[in-house]
Amino acid sequence: MTRSLEDWLLTNLVEFKKYASSAEDSANVHGLLQQVDPRVKIVGALALILSAVAAKNLGAILWILGLSIALAAASKLRLDRLAHWVWRPVLLFSGPIALPALFLTPGNVLAWPVSLQGLRAAAFLVLRAETTTTISILVALTTPWTRILKTLRALGVPTVFVAILSSTYRYMFLLLQTASDMSDARRSRTVWKLSAIEKRRIAGAAIGVLLSKSFQLSSEVHQAMLARGFRGEFYVLDDFRLRAADWLWLGVLSGFVAAIMYLEK
Amino acid sequence: MHIPDGYLSPSTCAALYAAAAPFWMIALRKMKRVLHTRAIPLLSLAAAFSFVIMMFNLPLPGATTGHAVGVGIATIVLGPWGSMLAISTALVIQAVFFGDGGITTIGANCFNMAIVGSLVAYTVYRIIAGSAALDSRRRVVAAAMAGYAAINVSAFFAALEFGIQPALYRDTTGAPLYAPYPLHIAIPAMMIGHLTIAGLAELIVSAGVVSYLQRAEPELLRMTAGGAAKDIAEERTSGSTRPLWIALSLLMIATPLGILAAGTAWGEWSATDFANPSVRRQIAAASSNSTPPVNAPSGISALSQIWIAPMPAYASPFLKSQSLGYILSAMMGAGLILLATLLLARIFGK
Numbered sequence: 001m002t003r004s005l006e007d008w009l010l011t012n013l014v015e016f017k018k019y020a021s022s023a024e025d026s027a028n029v030h031g032l033l034q035q036v037d038p039r040v041k042i043v044g045a046l047a048l049i050l051s052a053v054a055a056k057n058l059g060a061i062l063w064i065l066g067l068s069i070a071l072a073a074a075s076k077l078r079l080d081r082l083a084h085w086v087w088r089p090v091l092l093f094s095g096p097i098a099l100p101a102l103f104l105t106p107g108n109v110l111a112w113p114v115s116l117q118g119l120r121a122a123a124f125l126v127l128r129a130e131t132t133t134t135i136s137i138l139v140a141l142t143t144p145w146t147r148i149l150k151t152l153r154a155l156g157v158p159t160v161f162v163a164i165l166s167s168t169y170r171y172m173f174l175l176l177q178t179a180s181d182m183s184d185a186r187r188s189r190t191v192w193k194l195s196a197i198e199k200r201r202i203a204g205a206a207i208g209v210l211l212s213k214s215f216q217l218s219s220e221v222h223q224a225m226l227a228r229g230f231r232g233e234f235y236v237l238d239d240f241r242l243r244a245a246d247w248l249w250l251g252v253l254s255g256f257v258a259a260i261m262y263l264e265k
Numbered sequence: 266m267h268i269p270d271g272y273l274s275p276s277t278c279a280a281l282y283a284a285a286a287p288f289w290m291i292a293l294r295k296m297k298r299v300l301h302t303r304a305i306p307l308l309s310l311a312a313a314f315s316f317v318i319m320m321f322n323l324p325l326p327g328a329t330t331g332h333a334v335g336v337g338i339a340t341i342v343l344g345p346w347g348s349m350l351a352i353s354t355a356l357v358i359q360a361v362f363f364g365d366g367g368i369t370t371i372g373a374n375c376f377n378m379a380i381v382g383s384l385v386a387y388t389v390y391r392i393i394a395g396s397a398a399l400d401s402r403r404r405v406v407a408a409a410m411a412g413y414a415a416i417n418v419s420a421f422f423a424a425l426e427f428g429i430q431p432a433l434y435r436d437t438t439g440a441p442l443y444a445p446y447p448l449h450i451a452i453p454a455m456m457i458g459h460l461t462i463a464g465l466a467e468l469i470v471s472a473g474v475v476s477y478l479q480r481a482e483p484e485l486l487r488m489t490a491g492g493a494a495k496d497i498a499e500e501r502t503s504g505s506t507r508p509l510w511i512a513l514s515l516l517m518i519a520t521p522l523g524i525l526a527a528g529t530a531w532g533e534w535s536a537t538d539f540a541n542p543s544v545r546r547q548i549a550a551a552s553s554n555s556t557p558p559v560n561a562p563s564g565i566s567a568l569s570q571i572w573i574a575p576m577p578a579y580a581s582p583f584l585k586s587q588s589l590g591y592i593l594s595a596m597m598g599a600g601l602i603l604l605a606t607l608l609l610a611r612i613f614g615k
Contacts, residue, residue, distance in 0.1 A: 012320040054275050056436050101445040120440035128271025133364040140362050167309030175317045204473015218310035222303050
């Protein structure tokens with residue numbers, strides 16, 4: 001049975017909040033990645049993601065995935081949650097896309113109609129997606145969002161864009177809560193089963209109201225910013241300090257990436 | 266349509282980052298110039314809105330459901346440049362924080378959905394809507410078509426990017442390294458889903474929201490309304506000031522009523538009034554029976570010679586009728602004030 005709009009919104013809101021709250025909690029745990037300087041962590045994650053994307057060898061991708069899982073465990077992240085948030089959704093998304101490649105890719109037939117090249121192509125697609133998503137979620141789950149934003153600024157992303165990202169993240173929760181409240185209010189006033197056409201009309205109006213509220217809120221936020229002295233300049237305090245452990249981490253990671261590149265040869 | 270990491274080769278990703286970068290820079294510059302301090306809160310809320318509407322799962326014909334990206338409605342309300350930034354921001358947060366869409370493919374996803382989508386939506390909307398009134402049905406149809414076309418052209422670009430991968434990148438055994446399907450499979454596979462489910466979701470959201478805004482908040486549709494918005498703005502300007510013009514005309518016609526007022530305004534005496542016995546009585550009556558000086562104060566006498574008004578006491582020398590003189594003076598006075606206001610507005614940029 002198709003879930004109603006309200007059920008869908010509610011499920012999304014609950015999942016969204018659970019994920020965000022879990023990310024905040026796990027970022028404050030005393031684990032391995034939580035101790036690493038965010039700049040080193042993000043640069044390291046980018047290096048690993050690029051290595052996984054550039055790899056032409058399934059073994060190299062498996063090594064990177066293995067390292068990611070080991071890092072997750074060392075950072076005291078619950079693997080069942082990683083499976084729920086990363087591995088299962090990625091498999092559900094990429095699996096059906098990769099499956100036809102088993103039969104459609106021409107090459108040496110392993111067992112009719114599966115070809116070796118098809119199997120490898122499907123494995124590349126799914127393993128790469130699982131590995132890279134695991135790495136990016138590792139960063140998100142071990143670094144507070146504010147530190148990620150600061151790091152983006154330190155890495156040269158324009159300040160205005162960092163400011164927009166920061167505000168967007170904050171208001172996403174508010175708007176999602178507003179949307180959920182609106183759908184609750186509608187549900188509490190609805191006593192009969194709505195037709196699909198009526199549901200579409202209500203959804204259109206609900207999105208319109210949400211848009212209108214967003215604009216109103218942006219105007220109020222703007223006035224509040226001006227009242228606090230905002231004149232279009234945006235500053236981010238950079239209090240990052242690299243410690244010996246960060247350099248060590250950078251060295252170990254560089255060694256790993258170099259080993260992967262050697263494996264590629 | 267959020268392409269994950271691993272579907273596109275590093276060089277394709279780099280090319281699409283490079284293709285998206287100038288659009289981001291121009292959009293950011295344009296929005297900062299137009300919105301100044303409003304840019305951050307407005308774009309943030311618009312991005313948060315885009316993020317949230319991706320969670321609205323709509324019932325579609327055929328007992329299925331789908332969600333919109335919101336590129337159609339974001340373009341209609343914010344314009345193509347604002348939409349590019351808002352949708353890109355939502356996509357970046359989805360990729361970085363939620364792992365929805367890859368990190369290496371942020372450039373590709375933003376290029377397909379935010380940049381191409383916004384430009385297509387804007388072009389289609391402007392062509393179909395033309396100069397139709399803001400509340401016309403044609404704008405609802407235009408919004409529907411804009412959303413539908415935007416999402417489908419975006420999907421077509423994604424299909425092209427997928428489709429060229431197996432031709433360019435294979436391992437030593439000949440297995441495709443990235444998206445494994447060639448163009449003749451990738452294009453139909455992507456387009457069937459988007460021409461039906463995803464396209465319909467975008468169509469319904471764009472049309473539904475524009476229809477709602479026409480009734481509730483037509484102001485939000487002005488950004489991309491072109492000539493129609495200008496007409497409405499002018500109509501609104503003339504409409505809102507019309508009562509003021511009528512009131513001003515009535516006051517001008519009523520100015521001769523001033524003749525009926527008895528006495529002189531206290532303190533608005535001329536030098537000759539002090540020598541006129543009847544005016545002296547009025548001055549004394551209006552000043553608690555204090556007798557005014559016999560001669561006009563020397564300061565008043567001296568300063569009153571500096572400027573001789575062309576129409577003293579609102580009486581035109583060439584008109585015998587005092588009432589007509591009053592009306593003419595009112596017209597001239599009001600006209601001079603309006604002229605001065607227009608000049609100041611022109612000098613100081615409104």
